Amino acid sequence: MVGAGTGADPLRRAAETVYQYGLAHHDLLADGARPPDRGAELLKRTVGHILGGPGPYYVMVDMRSFRKLVDAVGGVRICVGTPVPAPRRQVPGGVIGPGRRQLGGREALWYGRSRTSGSDYDRMRRQKCLLWALARQSGPVTVLRGFERLTRVFKDSVGSDVPRGLLPPLVGLAGRVRGAQVTSLPFVPPVIAPRRPDFPRIRRLAGHAVREAGSPSPRVPGLHILGRSCT
Structure with missing residues (x-):
């Protein structure tokens, strides 16, 4: 759902590429896993690697x-x-x-x-x-x-x-x-340059965001509370 011509576009194209690559390469997963959706499985593992933690499950909506x-x-x-x-x-x-x-x-x-x-x-x-x-x-x-x-x-x-x-x-x-405080951490400028992402910084920020979950005043750069920004 990300359009062409701006800095976020490479991230969208990268996600699509990873998904399609997983579909096309049956033996790509080193552990020999045979998930029902190989593209989604590879994308899930890639996102987990970028964030520095496992992504146990995925949900995909048409x-x-x-x-x-x-x-x-x-x-x-x-x-x-x-x-x-x-x-x-x-x-x-x-x-x-x-x-x-x-x-x-x-x-x-x-x-x-x-x-x-x-x-x-x-x-x-x-x-x-x-x-x-x-x-x-x-x-x-x-x-x-x-x-x-x-x-x-x-x-x-x-x-x-x-x-x-x-x-x-x-x-x-x-x-x-429904009643919880939901926070968002977009990896966009000036925090992260999408065309040349700083993956170690992404992992540090993601770790800090998880540790500060629920804090009324999060101190992670770029982190904001959706209940305040969406109303």
Whole structure:
């Protein structure tokens, strides 16, 4: 969902390259593992190596079905800072106007992926705020109301290597996430230069961010609390 022509684009291309490389090379994984999605497995391990810690599991969502997920929970409330252009055939009027908005699935998808104005970093910020708002607003009652539609979306559009035995604890954790302080650490300028990333610095920052999780005043450069920046 990152567009071309700016500093963030090499990171998007790198992720796509790693994923496709994993799909094309059956014997790439040194431990002989045979995961259901070799591309996702290689990408998961690559991200873990960059951050300096293991990535135990992955979840992949087909973005073409993201709008169905949003519609299944009745839409998402979001604070739109500046107008976001979108195709007229997708969004009435060709723009998502500023202010507090209730977005349906199609609008939410274009709010997160629009490349017409702003920078890649603006789009990354919108995507994080969109996912944060969706997590905050999808309470137990909302999920139960859209359970059947959500089940179909997840069956057709979500892939993961999370073991079934971990699903019950994750359901309980999901309820706690709604009220938790969620922080974000973007590896973007001036903290990190995407075209020539300083991997040791990335690992140090990631480690500091984990240790300061929950702090009301995080001291990690570039770290911010989504509850403050997305409202």
